[in-house]
Amino acid sequence: MAFFPKPAAGSWTEQYPELGTAPVNYEDSIDPAYYEAEREAVFRRTWLNIGRIEQVPRVGNYFTKELAVVDTSLVVVRGKDKQIRAFHNICRHRGNKLVWNDYPGEEVKGTCRQFTCKYHAWRYNLEGELTFVQQEGEFFDLDKADFGLKAVRCEIWEGFIFVNLDPDARPLAEYLGEMGKGVEGYPFHEMTEVFGYKAEVGSNWKLFIDAFAEFYHAPVLHQKQATKEEAEKLLGFGFEALHYEVTTPHGMVSAWGGMSPPKDPSMVKPIERVLRSGLFGPWDRPDIEGLEPLPPGVNPARHRAWGVDSFHFFPNFMLLVWAPGWYLTYHYWPTAVDRHIFEAKLYFVPAKTGRQRLAQELAAVTFKEYALQDANTLEATQTMLKSRAVTDFPLNDQEILLRHLHKVVGDHVKEHANAAG
Amino acid sequence: MLPAEFAELEKFGAWVLETEPERYAKRLASSMEEMQAFYDAAFPHLEPAAAHLDGFPVDDLPEAERNLLLLMFSLVMVSFPIEVWKQARVPDSGAAYLDLVLEPRV
Ligand code: FES
Ligand SMILES: [Fe+2]
Numbered sequence: 001m002a003f004f005p006k007p008a009a010g011s012w013t014e015q016y017p018e019l020g021t022a023p024v025n026y027e028d029s030i031d032p033a034y035y036e037a038e039r040e041a042v043f044r045r046t047w048l049n050i051g052r053i054e055q056v057p058r059v060g061n062y063f064t065k066e067l068a069v070v071d072t073s074l075v076v077v078r079g080k081d082k083q084i085r086a087f088h089n090i091c092r093h094r095g096n097k098l099v100w101n102d103y104p105g106e107e108v109k110g111t112c113r114q115f116t117c118k119y120h121a122w123r124y125n126l127e128g129e130l131t132f133v134q135q136e137g138e139f140f141d142l143d144k145a146d147f148g149l150k151a152v153r154c155e156i157w158e159g160f161i162f163v164n165l166d167p168d169a170r171p172l173a174e175y176l177g178e179m180g181k182g183v184e185g186y187p188f189h190e191m192t193e194v195f196g197y198k199a200e201v202g203s204n205w206k207l208f209i210d211a212f213a214e215f216y217h218a219p220v221l222h223q224k225q226a227t228k229e230e231a232e233k234l235l236g237f238g239f240e241a242l243h244y245e246v247t248t249p250h251g252m253v254s255a256w257g258g259m260s261p262p263k264d265p266s267m268v269k270p271i272e273r274v275l276r277s278g279l280f281g282p283w284d285r286p287d288i289e290g291l292e293p294l295p296p297g298v299n300p301a302r303h304r305a306w307g308v309d310s311f312h313f314f315p316n317f318m319l320l321v322w323a324p325g326w327y328l329t330y331h332y333w334p335t336a337v338d339r340h341i342f343e344a345k346l347y348f349v350p351a352k353t354g355r356q357r358l359a360q361e362l363a364a365v366t367f368k369e370y371a372l373q374d375a376n377t378l379e380a381t382q383t384m385l386k387s388r389a390v391t392d393f394p395l396n397d398q399e400i401l402l403r404h405l406h407k408v409v410g411d412h413v414k415e416h417a418n419a420a421g
Numbered sequence: 422m423l424p425a426e427f428a429e430l431e432k433f434g435a436w437v438l439e440t441e442p443e444r445y446a447k448r449l450a451s452s453m454e455e456m457q458a459f460y461d462a463a464f465p466h467l468e469p470a471a472a473h474l475d476g477f478p479v480d481d482l483p484e485a486e487r488n489l490l491l492l493m494f495s496l497v498m499v500s501f502p503i504e505v506w507k508q509a510r511v512p513d514s515g516a517a518y519l520d521l522v523l524e525p526r527v
Contacts, residue, residue, distance in 0.1 A: 196523030224505060224512060271500040274467050345523070354474025354482070354490045357527065358467075361497050364441075368521070369501050372514035379516075 004240045004256075004303075011397045012244040019246075019403050023392035028406055029204035030386050034413065035337035041416030042315050042409060043069045045166040046249075047175050049317040049331065051076060053159045054192050055109065056084055060126055063109035064089055064099050069334045070165055074152060075099045075115070079126040086154035086163045087128050091117040092147040098124070115149075124149050159188050179250040179311060182297015183321070187290030191326055191347040195364040197371070198343050203378035205316060205332040205340040206405060211374050212330060213312055213401035215239045215255055221373055225279070225366075230267045243301040244400050249314035249408045251401045254300060257307010260324045277359035279366045280307055281324040284359070286349035291325050299323075312401060314408055325349065328367070338382050344371060423492070424473060424485045427466055433459050436495035437488045441521040444498040449509050456499040456509070463496045479527060490527055 009015040028034050050065045055076075062077035073089040075098065091098045096119040101108050114131065115124045123132035128149035133142065153164040155172035157180060162172050173180065201208060211217070219234040226234060243254040260280035265273045272278040285291060298321050299306040311319045318330040331343040346364055351357035395403045422437065423430055436459060438444045448456070470493050477486050502509050 193525045194523055195521065195525070197519045198522045199517070199519045201517075221513070269500070269504045270464070271467070271497065271504060274464075275471070275497070342519075344519070350525070351479050354477065354479050354486070354493075355471040357479050357490065357525070358471060358474075358493055358497065360525075361494050362500075364524075365497050365501065368519055369511050371519050372511045372517050375519065376513055376515045376517040 003237065004242055006397075012241070013397050013400045013403065016246050016400075016404075019400065019407060023394045024403055024406055025392050026385050026406075027391060028409060028413075029206055029382070030337065030388075032337045035204075035334070037413045037417065038409060039069055039334075041412045043067075043165075043334070045164070045169060045416075046315050046412075047155070047162040047164045047169065047172050048315075049160050049162050049313070049329075050074065050086075051161045052188075053084065053156060053161060054189075055161075058111070060111045060113055061109075062099065062112065064107050066105065066107055067333070072165075073097060074163060075149075076154070076161060076163075077126050081127070083127075084154060084156065084161060085128060086152040086161075087149035088152060090150065091119065091122055092130060092149065093117065093120055093122050093133075098149070158184060158186065176313060177250065178247045179245065179252060179297065179313070182300065183295055183311065183319070184297075185290065185295045186298060186321060186327075187288055188327065188347070190286070190288045190290065190349050193348045193350045193360065195346040195360075195367075196343070197345070197368065198341065199375060200335070201340055201342050201375055201378055202338060203340065203382040204338055205334040206409065207378050207381055208330075208332050208340065208342055208375070209312065209316070209318070209405055210399075210402045211378065212310065212318060213251075213253070213405065214399045215241070215253070216396065216398040217374075221377065222370055225370065227267060227269065239398060241398060242299075242303045242306060245300060246400070246404050248404070249412075250312060251404045252297075252300075252309060252311040253401055254303070254309045255307055256303075256305050257323050260307060260322075271362060275355075275359050275362045277362040277366075279363070279370065281322045281326045281348075281363045282356065282359035283324055285325045288325070288349055312405065314405075326363075338386070342375070422485065422488045424489055426473065427470065427489055430463060430466060430492060433462065433492065436463075437491045438495060439491065441494075441498075441524050444495050445521070447495070448498050448502060451499075451509065453502065453508065456502055460496065460499050460503045463492065467493060467496060482527065487527060 007015045013019055013021055055063055056078040059078055059080055062075055065074045074086050075089045076086045078084050089098050096117055097104050098115050098117055121134045125131050130144045130147045155162055157172055216239050218239055223231040241253050241255055245252045257280050261283035262268050276283040298309055307323050309321045316332045320328040326348045329345045333341040348360050351360055470489055506512055
């Protein structure tokens with residue numbers, strides 16, 4: 001039975017005829033050759049979110065980002081002119097990795113006045129210019145102006161730092177399009193208290209996006225998280241979204257959120273009742289500007305029972321905006337056709353009191369309990385997909401964003417192959 | 422180590438831990454009986470502790486209050502095994518892990 005209305009087309013999926021309704025082939029998640037094509041066609045030419053401006057608040061603050069999927073490492077730094085720039089993390093002399101501590105493969109962060117190569121001490125300023133060459137006189141007609149760090153396109157949207165390895169890519173704001181525009185103005189800058197998580201997962205990167213792009217699984221996979229009575233009720237209802245929006249290559253789902261706060265406290269666990277917090281975050285809204293009214297793209301259906309919006313910015317960045325006034329990000333960084341690094345970050349308005357901090361702690365702990373259940377289905381799925389015993393899978397209307405993701409990746413791969421002739 | 426009103430929780434001092442990884446590790450290393458005993462003793466103090474902590478800015482807590490907050494973080498950590506799972510690990514989580522790499526320090 002339908003609780004929330006569907007669009008006039010009869011279903012969310014049929015509203016976008018290009019998506020079709022046929023079963024979806026998952027060869028794209030197991031074929032090593034396809035993965036190689038994705039690296040070129042998707043990751044080398046789309047905007048990738050690699051951090052937030054709060055990670056580099058002051059001149060000389062920097063961090064590195066390992067991007068195995070495009071075989072590089074980047075260093076992101078705030079220059080003397082306050083600009084944030086991104087460079088390939090490679091020394092122009094003979095290719096040593098420029099910024100790293102004890103282990104070259106590990107990401108680092110810090111503050112410096114300049115970057116000095118560990119190998120022969122070439123130095124670069126915060127704007128990437130080569131400023132010092134050891135025994136410069138030994139070189140042949142070396143003009144330092146020609147040997148600055150190799151820059152990467154770097155643009156900021158709402159405080160999120162994006163890079164693009166394609167020098168000809170269209171501007172970030174244009175790439176994020178209507179979906180990005182609809183979120184602009186949300187008070188991300190107030191939410192600077194961060195819980196960060198990381199795991200290496202034995203599945204194709206798209207499978208974990210699949211898992212977070214639908215809530216169809218929630219009443220089933222997570223049923224033990226609710227009180228018994230509540231779990232049975234949720235399972236009986238199933239899941240229906242309030243709204244879906246697809247603006248290729250991106251997509252979003254808007255979902256119900258009756259638990260923040262619950263109508264009846266007996267629906268939730270004892271600790272949630274005391275701390276007034278849970279999966280949907282602390283029930284009491286933080287005291288900041290910008291949550292009322294919300295930007296038009298957040299809770300687009302303007303539904304009273306709204307709980308969370310989950311935006312998927314292609315290819316590998318998800319942004320979840322929760323009704324009680326906090327947000328969550330997911331990133332999926334492929335390392336092989338059947339492996340990726342998963343990162344999650346929860347962002348809250350800084351707690352003023354221990355009570356507020358405890359409410360955030362419960363939200364963070366709860367997040368991890370759910371995510372562990374989500375993550376564990378993935379390796380099992382990957383190994384069975386690899387059997388090719390079944391190759392095509394029926395996706396329902398609440399799985400529209402998965403259908404869209406696999407199609408958009410496929411379109412990129414095809415287009416790139418055609419362009420290459 | 423705790424504010425005077427919470428003296429009866431002193432015997433659970435081993436649950437005053439600085440970081441989530443330490444609290445998570447202690448959860449996995451504890452028996453259900455140990456966690457139940459801690460939960461039963463600490464839970465009735467959760468609301469009073471939150472009320473007590475309301476009297477201080479969270480970024481400048483005196484030592485005893487800071488310990489109390491860390492102890493209550495551990496109560497949050499064991500609440501899932503006690504209230505929901507009836508076991509230390511998340512059921513159906515198999516070999517999956519998710520390491521906390523960044524948390525707001527108090
Ligand atoms: S490789 Fe960097 S100075 Fe030689
Ligand atoms: Fe889930």
